[in-house]
Amino acid sequence: MFYHHLRNELWKLFGKKRTYIGFGAFLLAQNAMLLAFRLTQWQNRVERMLEGNGYAAQDYLSALTVAVVMLVPQILLLMPLYTSLVGGDLVAKEAEDGTMRMILARPISRFRLLFVKWLAGVTFCAVLVLALGAMALVFARFWFPWRGMFVFSVWPERIFNVLSAGRGLKLYLYSQIFMTLNASVVFGLAFMFGCFNMKPAAATILALSFLFINLVMEHIPFFEQYQE
Amino acid sequence: MIELTNVQKRFGQRLAVDDLTLRVPAGEIYGMLGHNGAGKSTAIGMMLGQVWPTHGEVKVCGYDVTARRRQALQQVGAIFETPAFYDYLSGRRNLEILSTYTAPTASRRILEVLDWVGLSGRADSKVRTYSHGMRSRLALAQALLPEPVLLILDEPSDGLDPEGIHEMRQTILRLHRELQLTILLSSHFLHEVEQLCTRITVLNQGRMVFEGTLAATKQRQKWVRLRVGDFPGAVQLLRQAQLISGERDGAFIALGDGIGTDRIVRHLVGQGMPLYEIAAQDETLEQFYLRLMDTNRAT
Numbered sequence: 319m320f321y322h323h324l325r326n327e328l329w330k331l332f333g334k335k336r337t338y339i340g341f342g343a344f345l346l347a348q349n350a351m352l353l354a355f356r357l358t359q360w361q362n363r364v365e366r367m368l369e370g371n372g373y374a375a376q377d378y379l380s381a382l383t384v385a386v387v388m389l390v391p392q393i394l395l396l397m398p399l400y401t402s403l404v405g406g407d408l409v410a411k412e413a414e415d416g417t418m419r420m421i422l423a424r425p426i427s428r429f430r431l432l433f434v435k436w437l438a439g440v441t442f443c444a445v446l447v448l449a450l451g452a453m454a455l456v457f458a459r460f461w462f463p464w465r466g467m468f469v470f471s472v473w474p475e476r477i478f479n480v481l482s483a484g485r486g487l488k489l490y491l492y493s494q495i496f497m498t499l500n501a502s503v504v505f506g507l508a509f510m511f512g513c514f515n516m517k518p519a520a521a522t523i524l525a526l527s528f529l530f531i532n533l534v535m536e537h538i539p540f541f542e543q544y545q546e
Numbered sequence: 547m548i549e550l551t552n553v554q555k556r557f558g559q560r561l562a563v564d565d566l567t568l569r570v571p572a573g574e575i576y577g578m579l580g581h582n583g584a585g586k587s588t589a590i591g592m593m594l595g596q597v598w599p600t601h602g603e604v605k606v607c608g609y610d611v612t613a614r615r616r617q618a619l620q621q622v623g624a625i626f627e628t629p630a631f632y633d634y635l636s637g638r639r640n641l642e643i644l645s646t647y648t649a650p651t652a653s654r655r656i657l658e659v660l661d662w663v664g665l666s667g668r669a670d671s672k673v674r675t676y677s678h679g680m681r682s683r684l685a686l687a688q689a690l691l692p693e694p695v696l697l698i699l700d701e702p703s704d705g706l707d708p709e710g711i712h713e714m715r716q717t718i719l720r721l722h723r724e725l726q727l728t729i730l731l732s733s734h735f736l737h738e739v740e741q742l743c744t745r746i747t748v749l750n751q752g753r754m755v756f757e758g759t760l761a762a763t764k765q766r767q768k769w770v771r772l773r774v775g776d777f778p779g780a781v782q783l784l785r786q787a788q789l790i791s792g793e794r795d796g797a798f799i800a801l802g803d804g805i806g807t808d809r810i811v812r813h814l815v816g817q818g819m820p821l822y823e824i825a826a827q828d829e830t831l832e833q834f835y836l837r838l839m840d841t842n843r844a845t
Contacts, residue, residue, distance in 0.1 A: 322646040329643060333635050416630030420688070423594045423626075423698075424647035425619040431647075 323430065327438030331404070337442075340400050341449060347396055348454055351388045356461060360387075368468060373480055380465035382486045384458040385451075392450065393497060398504045398529055401443055405508030406521035408435050414518060432513065439509055443501035451494045504529065547572045547696050547728040548593055553602030555588050555752075562588040564752040566602070570730055570745075572695075575722055577743035577760075578732040579835060585752040586732045590700050593730070594624055607696060620648065623689030627701035629681050633674035637665060637684050640673055641691060648692040655691065663687045663717075679710040686717060690725075697721065697729045703738060711738065718742055740831040748835065750842045763834040769798045770807060773823035774814065783817050784810065798827060 331337060355361055364383070365375040409432070412418040421431065467486025470478035481489065508525035512518060535541055548570035555563040563585040570576045580586050591597035592604050595615040604611045609618035631640045638656060645651035660666045663683040668676070676684065682702065689697055699718070703711045715738055721727050733739050739746060740760065748756040756763070774780040777796050784790045784799065789810060792800035801810070807824055814821050829837075 319646070319650070322650055326643045326646055329635070329639065330632055333632065333639075335634065416626070416628065417632060419596070419626055420624075420630060420644060421647055422596045423619070423622075423624040424644070424692075425595075425616040426647040427615070 320430075320434070323426070323434040324437055324441075327408075327434050328441065331408075331438055331442055337404075340403075341446070344392060344396060344400075344446075344450055345453060347392060348388050348450070348457060351391065352384065352457055352461065355384060355387055364468070367470070367478075368480075371478070373468070376465075378466045378468035378480055379462065380467060380483065381455060381459040381462045382464075382467035382483060382490060383469070384462050385454040385490065386467070386469055388454045388458060389450065389497075393500070397446075397450075397497075397501055398526065401446070401501045401505040402508035402522045402525040402529075404442060405439055405505040405525065406512045406518045408439055408509055408512060410512035410516060410518040410521050413515075436506065436509055439505045440498075440502045443505050444498045447494055447497045447501055451490070451497070455490070547574075547607060548576075548730060549603075549605040550589070550592070551603045551605075553589070553592060553599045553604060555585075555592060555597060556600045561752050563592070563599075563749075566749075566752075566754055568747060568754065568757070570728065572728050573726065574745050575718065575729045575731060575743045577739040577746035578730060578749065579736070579739060579746055580749035581839070583751075584749040586749055587700060588752075589749070590624075590698055590730070590732060593698060594622070595619060621692060621695045622698065623692060623694035623696070624698040625682075625685045625689050625700065625702050627704035629685035631673045631681065631684060634672060636670045637673055637676065637680075637687075638669040640684065641688055644688045645691040651691055659687045659690050662690065678705055679707075679713065682706060682710065682714060683717075690721075695728060697727050699729060699731045699733075701733055702731070703733065703735055711735070715742060736830075736832045736835055746831075748838055750839060755842050756838055760831070763831060764828045768801055769794075769827040769829055770801060770810070771797055771823070771825045771827045772799050772810075773797070773821075775820035775822075780814055780819050783814065783819065787813055789813060 361379070364387075365379060368375045368378055409418070412421070422428075464483055466483055467481045467490070468478065469481070469486075470476070504525065507528060508521050511524045512521035514521075516524075548568065550566050550568040553563055553566045553568075554561070566585070566589060568589075578586050578589070588597055592599050593606055593611065595611045595618065598612060606618040607621060611618045631637075632643070635643070638660065641656050641659070642651070645656065657666065657669070660669050663686050665680060665683050665687060668680065673681070673684065685702075702718075703714050706714060718729060718731070719742065722729055731739065731743060743760055745759050746756070746763070747754055772780065781790070781793045781799065789802050789805050790799045791802050794800075799810075801807070807826065811821060811824060
């Protein structure tokens, strides 16, 4: 029965055109990032950064490096937006449309129903992250060679690392697990709000507001002592 | 089949259902009437375990809905006003989804039910392409999938055109006749209830104000249409002779206890009153309902 219920939720989720429109939007954004990287000064700046630190740019300006460059802004902007949209919809939209009333006329417990919905949402997050990761790598590979990986971060401190292609790919795959977790948390937040008596859009906005306030507070020096 | 005992439901300060005791016997088509906000949908919600009663006991098919919801609803089908489906999926897929919330259902059974409601030709079309009537039939199909013994219909004809209403009425009768289902029907259409139901309950502001057979609503007050030369004069004569208990609309009289129309005729003719027509007039359910509501408003 549990399998059937989960399958139902996946049918519902992946039966919507909107689900694929989201994937399409990511695809477009990724390619826009790729073109921006190639056609603007962005690529030159990365090359200078590598060479300034004593590395040969041609060894690390690779598909893996560019895939990470393509993914970072998406993880920060598009992913929270899209997963909170899906999370806000899962319960609140069904309640709004009236299908929830039809379901609750049947002998299924509320806990089971919400649990399978949440699990379907987490599955969706995993599929989304893996698809994005794979797409970024495939598109980047069209334009860049398969070589070592260069990653850098500017926050909380400026750090970078260079890795061999094999180790880079391994870490790239591991990062998918963390990104799935990340997406699931954002999704879960919107999902939780959607379980209250509110419109789907309100649940999404509340979840995004929570993330925004959290981001702002993280950057207020007063709270640094509490981060430990 | 359904037993509500001293049920009360409070939403904050508002009392939606107050001390409701109701028995729906097996095999009946039971009507539930009441104005908007009378507590019908709340009562149905409690029967389906969607709303938890503040006080009292709700039993469906012999099981307490609050404590043993799964067993209670195992063989219950329900249809609500403006049936909602996953528009972007096919009718068949919708049925597959909804049926598994009760128990996994064989494809053969789904086809059988689709055929029963006359939707087998459109089973694989997306629900968004369905007309309102087809959606109603799909709603009926999903209610029939768990092979129910009890069907709860909350305003099933809402939003249907006259043809659709007629079709729904015939379907309800067919369900009762062919599948021997017990049916609880909540409806605003008094004419529909009058044609379908064997027993009714009337709710007013969360309280039950009438419960009984449809025949009992007609027996409560027998009205007689009287066409005479001078209606007020005739009424005065009949009142003096204590033959009537009331009059209305300048054309109807209510006979006193144990009084037949023959005595009315004899008395009026004896008093020299020209009498053109006298005919027993059954009170319609609508008249009964409105009178009941007026009485309750007055008290």
